[in-house]
Amino acid sequence: MAGHLERKLPVLRSTLPLFTALLIAGSGLASDKPNVLFIAVDDLAPALGCLGDVVAQTPHIDRLAATGVCFERAYNQLPLCNPTRASVMTGLRPDQIKVYDLDRHFRDELPDVVTLPQAFQKVGYDVSRVGKLYHYNVPASIGTDGFDDPPSWQRTFNPKGRDKAEESLIFNAEPHRKISAALSWLAADGEDGEQTDGLIAQKAVEILSSKRDRPFFLGVGFFRPHTPYVAPKKYFDLYPLESLRLPWAPPGDRDDIPTAAFAHNCPVPHYNLERPVLLKALQAYYACVSFIDAQVGRLLDCLDEQGLADNTIVVLWSDHGYHLGEHNGIWQKRTLFEQSARSPLIIRVPGAAGNGQPCRRVVEFVDIYPTVAAAAGVAVPAGLAGKDLGPLLSTPTTAWNSVAVTQVLRPDDDRLDSMVMGCSIRDARWRYTEWASGKQGIELYDHYADPMEFHNLAITPDEAAKQAMRRLRPLLRERASGNVPTVPVNQKRL
Numbered sequence: 001m002a003g004h005l006e007r008k009l010p011v012l013r014s015t016l017p018l019f020t021a022l023l024i025a026g027s028g029l030a031s032d033k034p035n036v037l038f039i040a041v042d043d044l045a046p047a048l049g050c051l052g053d054v055v056a057q058t059p060h061i062d063r064l065a066a067t068g069v070c071f072e073r074a075y076n077q078l079p080l081c082n083p084t085r086a087s088v089m090t091g092l093r094p095d096q097i098k099v100y101d102l103d104r105h106f107r108d109e110l111p112d113v114v115t116l117p118q119a120f121q122k123v124g125y126d127v128s129r130v131g132k133l134y135h136y137n138v139p140a141s142i143g144t145d146g147f148d149d150p151p152s153w154q155r156t157f158n159p160k161g162r163d164k165a166e167e168s169l170i171f172n173a174e175p176h177r178k179i180s181a182a183l184s185w186l187a188a189d190g191e192d193g194e195q196t197d198g199l200i201a202q203k204a205v206e207i208l209s210s211k212r213d214r215p216f217f218l219g220v221g222f223f224r225p226h227t228p229y230v231a232p233k234k235y236f237d238l239y240p241l242e243s244l245r246l247p248w249a250p251p252g253d254r255d256d257i258p259t260a261a262f263a264h265n266c267p268v269p270h271y272n273l274e275r276p277v278l279l280k281a282l283q284a285y286y287a288c289v290s291f292i293d294a295q296v297g298r299l300l301d302c303l304d305e306q307g308l309a310d311n312t313i314v315v316l317w318s319d320h321g322y323h324l325g326e327h328n329g330i331w332q333k334r335t336l337f338e339q340s341a342r343s344p345l346i347i348r349v350p351g352a353a354g355n356g357q358p359c360r361r362v363v364e365f366v367d368i369y370p371t372v373a374a375a376a377g378v379a380v381p382a383g384l385a386g387k388d389l390g391p392l393l394s395t396p397t398t399a400w401n402s403v404a405v406t407q408v409l410r411p412d413d414d415r416l417d418s419m420v421m422g423c424s425i426r427d428a429r430w431r432y433t434e435w436a437s438g439k440q441g442i443e444l445y446d447h448y449a450d451p452m453e454f455h456n457l458a459i460t461p462d463e464a465a466k467q468a469m470r471r472l473r474p475l476l477r478e479r480a481s482g483n484v485p486t487v488p489v490n491q492k493r494l
Contacts, residue, residue, distance in 0.1 A: 033215040034350065034376050035312040036120065037208075037303065039296060040133055040219070042081070042226040043333065044318035046342055047289055050358075057238050057290050060297030061346070064316060068348025069393050070358045075404035075426055076365045079320035079333045079340040082135035082147060084365065088317070089115045089134065089152065091369030091384040093405070095481055100409040102135060105147065114381045116369045117152040120217040123378055128207060130157045131200040132221035138180055139164060142196050142223060153219075159199035162190055163230045170228045173277050183271065183331060185229035185284030187236045192294060195230065197222045201295035205302045222295060225288030225322075227332070235287035235294075244279050244286075249328040249454065256456040257327075258441020260420045261335065261433075263413035269329030281331075282324060313375050314348040317368065326452070334408055336424040336433050336443075337453055341406040349375045352393040359396035362428055363389055364404045403427045403472070405479040416440075419484045425476040432458075432472040437482040444469055 050065035086106040097106040136146030143160030174182035192198035303309040323330040366386030410420040424433035433443040444458040457465040
């Protein structure tokens with residue numbers, strides 16, 4: 001039963017020599033338990049140098065990737081803030097927790113579920129949160145607990161910086177929409193430490209630098225690069241406008257894609273904005289990426305300075321991917337294309353043999369919970385949806401026969417008759433997507449030949465495409481029903 005955490009002896013691993021201590025009798029604590037630094041970044045596209053982006057300047061995240069395992073094909077379960085974060089923290093799929101929107105809490109469905117930080121609490125860890133781990137309305141909820149889960153933490157900190165006080169200075173390219181959802185930005189005066197995310201990094205550094213008598217699990221959540229894109233001016237200067245380009249798409253790129261694939265997100269290409277405005281939005285987004293990278297660097301430096309790096313598991317993830325104009329003008333998230341479904345994930349476990357190597361196997365975000373717990377020798381509840389990625393942390397090239405499922409609920413749209421659930425499955429070669437279980441459209445993309453997903457092979461499939469669909473369809477439906485939920489849903493705001 002969810003909520004009952006069985007205590008077991010940690011599995012001994014030859015590849016992780018730091019974690020071989022036995023449990024101290026009666027305490028539930030190991031003599032040399034590793035710490036966990038759990039870093040979440042909001043709306044971070046796979047726009048990272050370590051993931052192949054030639055524009056992004058992210059030296060500190062690249063440094064983490066170079067000393068850990070960077071999962072180049074990691075996929076979230078639902079590319080919207082609240083559902084994906086709830087899924088990561090519970091280790092369960094959206095259909096299990098019944099969270100598809102921004103307003104439903106996972107404990108409405110599973111009140112006794114044991115979250116990842118709770119599992120660490122149960123074996124005596126000191127568990128804290130700074131910033132955004134669960135859902136917040138950005139920027140409205142900055143400085144509050146947001147849509148938090150109090151049982152997950154022993155203490156929480158909610159810094160609020162200059163960005164909140166200066167919201168009136170933010171430029172909104174779409175004045176009819178709130179800055180939380182529009183392409184909006186501010187090249188801010190002042191230094192990093194005056195911004196909310198700078199204050200979050202500072203508080204995390206203070207916690208890492210404090211004295212302690214037990215291992216810690218520290219969740220650190222950064223708000224940017226979520227809109228509005230706010231960062232100090234110096235980060236904007238890293239990306240001169242003349243150096244930036246919008247993504248290319250072939251003429252008629254949308255012609256073979258179902259209507260539901262664009263509904264609610266970006267039915268009008270580029271929000272009908274002019275190219276110079278879009279380039280400024282792109283500059284602002286990348287500025288925020290580099291700003292957050294600098295804050296991650298402060299955390300990594302602190303681990304080194306405090307002598308913690310050799311006994312601290314570091315996990316960096318973003319809640320989902322992010323569009324920057326692909327498919328003739330999609331921005332932000334909430335699609336089932338590769339740019340939205342794929343997300344950054346880096347895991348560094350001290351002593352893991354695979355550290356410093358990329359992993360190109362397909363993995364899911366529901367795998368994060370069992371992986372982090374297993375690396376620390378912490379028992380997990382029965383019934384988690386994912387699996388321990390330990391073998392890939394040891395040997396990133398090892399055989400790994402896995403698929404990833406991502407889904408999204410389309411709310412009412414003037415081009416749709418009703419709400420629609422879209423479900424997509426990705427393996428090493430193919431992406432197969434169904435809208436309303438195929439009733440409102442099917443997509444199939446061959447990533448060997450078409451990594452940008454320009455050609456929907458489901459329209460006129462050849463024999464290889466037909467075989468791929470026959471194989472992937474039942475696997476998809478095993479993991480995502482495609483049914484529109486009966487619980488109340490409200491996706492009108494970001």
